[in-house]
Amino acid sequence: MNEVEKQQLIQNWERIFTVDAIDRTIQITANVPEDDTGYVDLYAVYSFLRKYGAIESTQYFVREKEQYLLIEFKNIKTADRLVMRRQITFNHQKFKVEPLKKAQLLIHGLLSRNDQIEDFEKPNSMPNNETQKNILNILNDDCLRMIFEKVVNIGDFHSIQKVCGRFEEIAKQIFPLKIKRCDVNIWDLKSFSKIENFLCEFGSSVQSLQFREPNDMPAVTDIFLKIIHKYCNNLIKFNLTISDISIGTINKINSLLSKLKNLDLRLVCGAEYIPLDEFISACSQLETLTVKSCHQVFITELPKITLSKLVECQIRSRPIIFDEFLACNPQIEKVTLEYSENFSTLFGTNMQNVKYLSLITDGSITTEEFQEIGELQPQQLDLELRLDDSINNIFGLSNINVLKLHVSATFMDSHLITLAQTLPNLKSLTIVHEHRVEITFDVIKKMLRYSVQLQYFDVIWPKNGIQSFEKNDYNEIVEFVKRRPNRIKLNIRLFHATTLFDTKNGFKGKLMVFDTHSEWVHVLKFFEYDVHYNYYHILA
Known part of the structure; x- marks a missing residue:
């Protein structure tokens, strides 16, 4: 591509991000957190903001540690109404709201300086705890329950519960039920102390949990698994991303693993030795097993064991050999695999119960291999x-x-x-x-x-x-x-x-x-x- 073609291509792409309806568009700004690992989910933003009014388009920019969201509404009144809020909270982060139309900055700035808003923001205007003006004295327990039901950040649960005896009583009614319904990501709690406080208070309510080993800190995996084992005695679904785990830790958390029904095990690049025989054998009640890894792991084979309740298995890792494991579990009904040369032999003799088969290939499949797939005749084939040039085989x-x-x-x-x-x-x-x-x-x-x-x-x-x-x-x-x-x-x-x-x-x-x-x-x-x-x- 020469320089002229490159500049034309850049212009074509930049044109897509041109905002035509300036007066119907707001700008939302926030600093990118230091630990930010991804971009804003634009569809989540769209779903969140559409409650204010119909949206034409949603744009996202990242430049020099700042996030910019441009929301183009179909109605100018919707944009004005949001600008008057001056701030919104999305995904546990506060964003500043401004009009994109520069001429409106002064108008909205003047509007925000009226006495009513200023009085609301003055610290000395807050009601005294002794008076009926205190909102906590006005709200009954049913109102607080409704408010607690709307708290989405699990990191706030522990601190809210510790505000006072009344909060603690209501929190113990509401938060455990919310936790049972959600998939808890342990790193949403941000710090080690908050993690242990949360698990100590609510761990028995956690049924679904995600844990990802911190980068360059494999040593903490064993520590956290022992903490999870200590408090989460009702865990049935575990999403675990690790590079290492000791046999000693597996033995200590055996009672935790033996209750799991769903295990999603992801092996990060560079994982050299994870005792899969001992780890998966301990998960004797599994109904669903997922094993994924990059191509740079050094583990070569799933153990030759039978998990009598296992009905669904996903193996998304070319370095890992799974033939003998699947042969020991002919009761499996749903399988996701990367296609291999001995596929037809494995499924022709041992996997007669498979009803749902999902195959992934990273290369072409021959006509003969297509015929082998066609002979299996599962109820559902993905x-x-x-x-x-093999399109006709499909x-x-x-x-x-x-x-x-x-x-x-x-x-x-x-x-x-x-x-x-x-x-x-x-x-x-x-x-x-x-x-x-x-x-x-x-x-x-x-x-x-x-x-x-x-x-x-x-x-x-x-x-x-x-x-x-x-x-x-x-x-x-x-x-x-x-x-x-x-x-x-x-x-x-x-x-x-x-x-x-x-x-x-x-x-x-x-x-x-x-x-x-x-x-x-x-x-x-x-x-x-x-x-x-x-x-x-x-x-x-």
């Missing part, structure tokens, strides 16, 4: 494939329910329509463009005429590829879906992404949602524009 697998295709330049528009015609049970379809092949919306509309069972359709365009989708496209798809005999709702997600090199780092994301007829069709359109610093520019 495939993730990387296609070259047309014979009529029992496919979920299909994810990484397509190359040989994938043609007609293939998409043929997929819809020959796979009558297809409920979810994802197309990932590997090269400069671009499916147009005209073809997508033709495909939807035949996909009567389709509920989820995702398209990930190739790098730098931008496809237009407008309201008239949405309305046309709504009419197709309305004519389907089964009245099944269709969810469409469209992803456009690029990574460019420039003189500044930065990230931009834009979300557009089409849901005028949400009972029929919901369309999410997302643009991701990632700019990396061009070090070669300095050297030049």
Whole structure:
């Protein structure tokens, strides 16, 4: 790509993030936390703010440790009403709200200086604890229960409970029930002391827990597992990401592991020795087991043991050999695996009870291998494939329910329509463009005429590829879906992404949602524009 083409590409992407309706747009700003590990979930922002009014688009920017959210509403009054709030709390973080229209800054600044607002904010205007003006004296226990029900940050539970005896009594009624319903992430509690305080107070109510080993601190894993074992005696679902664990710790937490029904074990890169035989053997009551890892772990095999209650197993790790483990558990009904050469032998002799099979491949599958998959005939077949010229082999697998295709330049528009015609049970379809092949919306509309069972359709365009989708496209798809005999709702997600090199780092994301007829069709359109610093520019 020469410099002219690069600048044209940058202009094309920058144009996507241009805000036309300035007066209907607000800016929300916050500092990026030091421990921030990801970007804002734009759909979560959209879902949170739409309660104030209909949203046209949502944008996200990161520059120099500051987050910027631009929310374009369909009605200017909605934007003005939010600007008057001056601050909102989202995802446990406070954001400053400002109008994007610069001329409005002075107006809203003057409005915020009226006496009523100033009096409300003065510390000396707070009511005395002895008077009836104290809101805590006015609210009865039912009101406090309703307030406590709306507390979402589990890190606040312990401190709220310790405010006073009345708070403690009501908190003990409300918070344990909330904890039982949620998936607790231990690092939402931020500090070691808060973690132990929380688990000491509410650990017996925790039924689902996530723990991820801190980076460069594998030594704390054993410590935290022992703390979890001490307090969480009713844990049944455990999501655990680790690089190391000692046999001594496994023996000490045996009673915790023996009660688990669902284990999601993720082995981080560099994991050299985890005694899987002892660890998984201790989880004797498992009904669901997931094992995932990167390609750089040194563990080679799942243990040759029988877990009599195990009905679902996911193994997403090429370095780990799983044949003998699966052979010892022929009762399993649902399996997710990476395709291997001895797949047909394993399933032909030992896995006759499998009803739901999900296969992932990182390479092409031969015609003979497709035939082997077709002979299995599970009730539901999910495939993730990387296609070259083998697309015709898929047309014979009529029992496919979920299909994810990484397509190359040989994938043609007609293939998409043929997929819809020959796979009558297809409920979810994802197309990932590997090269400069671009499916147009005209073809997508033709495909939807035949996909009567389709509920989820995702398209990930190739790098730098931008496809237009407008309201008239949405309305046309709504009419197709309305004519389907089964009245099944269709969810469409469209992803456009690029990574460019420039003189500044930065990230931009834009979300557009089409849901005028949400009972029929919901369309999410997302643009991701990632700019990396061009070090070669300095050297030049």
